[in-house]
Amino acid sequence: MSICSLNPGEKGIISSIKGDTKLVKRLFALGCIEGTEVELRRTAPLGDPIIINFRGFDLAIRKKDAKNILLKK
Amino acid sequence: MINVALLGNPNVGKTTLYNALTGSNQYVGNWPGVTVDKKEGFLSGEIKIVDLPGIYAMDTFSNEEKVSKSFLEDGDVDLILNIVDASNLNRNLYLTTQLKQFNKPIILALNMIDICESKGIVIDYEKLSKELDVEVIPIIAGKNIGIDEIEKRLKQGNFIKTLNKTKFNFSSEKEAYKFIESALDSCVTIEDKNAKTTTEILDKYVLHPILAYPIFLLLMALMFQLTFSWVGQPLSDVLDSALNDNFIPYVRMLLSSTSPWFGSLIVDGIISGVGGILVLLPIILVLFICITILEDSGYMARVAFMMDKLMRKMGLSGKAFIPMIIGFGCTVPAIMTARTLESEKDRKLTALLVPFMSCNARLPVYTVFASVFFASHRGLVVSSLYLLGVIVAFLLGILFKNTYFKKDEEPFIIEIPEYKMPKISSIYKQTKDKAMGFLQKASTIIFAMSVVVWFLSNFNLHGMVEVVDESILASIGSVIAPVFAPLGFGNWQSAVSLLSGLLAKESVLASMQVIFAGDLSEILPTHFTSISAYAFLVFILLYTPCISTIGTMYKEYGTKMTVFSIVFQLIVAWIAAFFVYNLGGSIFNVIHLFLKMNNMFV
Numbered sequence: 001m002s003i004c005s006l007n008p009g010e011k012g013i014i015s016s017i018k019g020d021t022k023l024v025k026r027l028f029a030l031g032c033i034e035g036t037e038v039e040l041r042r043t044a045p046l047g048d049p050i051i052i053n054f055r056g057f058d059l060a061i062r063k064k065d066a067k068n069i070l071l072k073k
Numbered sequence: 074m075i076n077v078a079l080l081g082n083p084n085v086g087k088t089t090l091y092n093a094l095t096g097s098n099q100y101v102g103n104w105p106g107v108t109v110d111k112k113e114g115f116l117s118g119e120i121k122i123v124d125l126p127g128i129y130a131m132d133t134f135s136n137e138e139k140v141s142k143s144f145l146e147d148g149d150v151d152l153i154l155n156i157v158d159a160s161n162l163n164r165n166l167y168l169t170t171q172l173k174q175f176n177k178p179i180i181l182a183l184n185m186i187d188i189c190e191s192k193g194i195v196i197d198y199e200k201l202s203k204e205l206d207v208e209v210i211p212i213i214a215g216k217n218i219g220i221d222e223i224e225k226r227l228k229q230g231n232f233i234k235t236l237n238k239t240k241f242n243f244s245s246e247k248e249a250y251k252f253i254e255s256a257l258d259s260c261v262t263i264e265d266k267n268a269k270t271t272t273e274i275l276d277k278y279v280l281h282p283i284l285a286y287p288i289f290l291l292l293m294a295l296m297f298q299l300t301f302s303w304v305g306q307p308l309s310d311v312l313d314s315a316l317n318d319n320f321i322p323y324v325r326m327l328l329s330s331t332s333p334w335f336g337s338l339i340v341d342g343i344i345s346g347v348g349g350i351l352v353l354l355p356i357i358l359v360l361f362i363c364i365t366i367l368e369d370s371g372y373m374a375r376v377a378f379m380m381d382k383l384m385r386k387m388g389l390s391g392k393a394f395i396p397m398i399i400g401f402g403c404t405v406p407a408i409m410t411a412r413t414l415e416s417e418k419d420r421k422l423t424a425l426l427v428p429f430m431s432c433n434a435r436l437p438v439y440t441v442f443a444s445v446f447f448a449s450h451r452g453l454v455v456s457s458l459y460l461l462g463v464i465v466a467f468l469l470g471i472l473f474k475n476t477y478f479k480k481d482e483e484p485f486i487i488e489i490p491e492y493k494m495p496k497i498s499s500i501y502k503q504t505k506d507k508a509m510g511f512l513q514k515a516s517t518i519i520f521a522m523s524v525v526v527w528f529l530s531n532f533n534l535h536g537m538v539e540v541v542d543e544s545i546l547a548s549i550g551s552v553i554a555p556v557f558a559p560l561g562f563g564n565w566q567s568a569v570s571l572l573s574g575l576l577a578k579e580s581v582l583a584s585m586q587v588i589f590a591g592d593l594s595e596i597l598p599t600h601f602t603s604i605s606a607y608a609f610l611v612f613i614l615l616y617t618p619c620i621s622t623i624g625t626m627y628k629e630y631g632t633k634m635t636v637f638s639i640v641f642q643l644i645v646a647w648i649a650a651f652f653v654y655n656l657g658g659s660i661f662n663v664i665h666l667f668l669k670m671n672n673m674f675v
Contacts, residue, residue, distance in 0.1 A: 025134070031246075
């Protein structure tokens, strides 16, 4: 399952990130890597993008990109 | 000369530190080949500090990172000053691990120690220094604490060269973070994990699905009120009357003994032209101040977040929303704000579309025409113009998205920072820099244009003229006028007024008042019909903005873009006005019918 299937306030552990290389590199550099705990903070009023939180800070990311962040069951 | 490279993540106070160390000894240039600012400053005669862009890593392809990387490799750097957010070390240290690979001595400035305290985070500086093999200096840049420690250290010189590079050659981000986590485990203890921050509490309302937009509209309304009703406009009016009621008559008097054309050149040409733009300054300043406050507080990131979905339809990201909003006030600061967008293409597309957000200077023309031709539906007509501007920009955005600006969407990742109380000194400095930029660069072209326009409107082939009807400008107007014939206003007076609008949009009305000497409410209907009046307004809405904008566009994007934008806007304006004039009749009838029916039920 991806981070998009979490409800606001729920957490998960990242298993892998696929997708666009630029994006993956960016996320890795920010510390969004396998084993990192990540929380879905909230959704934008229009439904997209979302705010996720990991390693102590908030990041806004589009759902289409966030779909690629896969969580461990 | 000791060369210091200042690096750190965005939003950690790097700019504050830079300003504290270099004060007013700063210079901004450009990194060759990219539109990234090159910022250099001096702590003293011997110590130069280069403020590199805020980045998260060294290897994820952005221009900012490329520039930093090549500077560290080739740029003769003696020391790296790496500023980090001590309350967020985990992510901040990733960049640090990458910086180690350049084999330069590193001073780690641990900023925001006060936030650490309030979050219950305790850091063992000595241990951290040993683990990372860097010098550690704790600071609170915003409160000027620890800055003199850094200054002292920089002046001391004698930086230890770190030779232990092998420890930091991580083969992947995962390894790097593993190291960071174990290092932090031994140096950092957190005593209160559940403190709910102010940011969280504020965001509950600011980003609330129902409250978010009303709050946003309120803040925007406040901004525009400050700019156009309470502070900006009144100051502007004071300057205007000082200029026109005091300064100009005074100068006229001084020049009364010189030849009339010289006096006119100075007063009607240069002073009026340049002065007219300077009068804009209070408005631009107030807008800048408001924008800077919104940016520094962290609110802008949230606006980009809220508006992203809508903006994507236009081929832009949420970050482009703010320049658009600013454009409703004045296009000049809007184009300058577009700088903050990440990709070159986003910046250019935004700069092209922003002028369609009807700026405040066009309002007087709308108001007068609407009063004369659409008296009972004034408000509706004026609002329709604003809306039309937005729609046109939207449609063009979609068009460009699929053609000229076709590209893979850049991933939209923005950090939503903690809310921060903006510092007055920071606001002052940023506003001053932006204003100086506008004045210095845009004013040269304005000066030139003013002289040219003055000349064209006061001379013809026989010398100086008494009335503008006989000037070269009028001749040019007559030559151009036929172009406007299919739009319903093919007379030289309109053509000349529109031409003068290139100087400043307020000039359109001013010119008409001069040319049509008399009561506009009586004269205008003899030259326009309702439909051609609306077509005229549509043309004014969409055509090339004033030379302040042209000057700013030129400064930010160069000749090619500027010329393209001028021509492009003229074409769009022409087509739209054509459409309105020729099909407007039928549309008007439909609307009229609709309004009549509405009245029946009122």
